């Protein structure tokens with residue numbers, strides 16, 4: 409039985425993405441190599457929802473690139489639960505020409521970790537894949553990072569728990585979130601006192617970026633005895 413043909417990214421969507429988040433010619437070449445690889449692997453491994461392939465450039469690439477304007481000058485990044493590489497590989501492609509820039513991609517799924525390694529290889533972007541659990545990665549990280557990112561990984565209260573040691577050590581956290589952000593923030597503030605700002609997504613819809621510069625665990629008493 410022949411395999412069903414996957415939908416392809418459209419050129420109109422690519423043009424729209426590059427208008428939303430312009431990149432250098434060198435970055436574009438890397439991103440194109442990444443997209444080609446992703447489409448090859450997508451035929452055998454589910455890296456993104458197939459329904460999002462026609463809008464891959466806006467939905468995934470521009471969505472990831474928009475983070476860069478929120479951390480001007482940041483060089484070291486840790487992307488939690490990188491999956492198919494959003495936002496981590498996209499940021500690595502965009503920062504490849506910045507001296508000293510480096511991205512840790514933390515992913516516990518073995519196939520996705522293999523894909524991420526291959527994506528860094530074909531794009532020549534500077535980064536390292538950590539095939540392990542986020543908690544183990546954070547526990548063993550001694551150097552500060554400038555920025556922590558995550559998309560489609562977990563509710564905010566859990567993301568704050570993952571990121572707290574790195575934010576305490578000076579990182580800014582940027583979490584790409586969908587329409588449930590207000591209720592997730594309400595839940596998270598039962599456990600955490602945070603300094604944050606919400607930025608509407610440049611790629612439209614109900615999405616936003618939660619920018620976090622402070623995370624402090626609330627005492628059990630303040631949290632009403634909740635864990």
Ligand SMILES: C[S@@+](CC[C@H](N)C(=O)[O-])C[C@H]1O[C@@H](n2cnc3c(N)ncnc32)[C@H](O)[C@@H]1O
Pocket residue numbers: 488489490491492493494495514515516517520540541542543558559560561
């Ligand atoms: C829904 S995918 C999102 C992938 C990507 N960030 C995106 O937006 O397309 C979540 C990814 O996080 C990884 N993941 C979930 N919990 C993790 C953990 N505790 N440590 C490392 N990776 C984790 C999963 O294996 C999966 O690849």
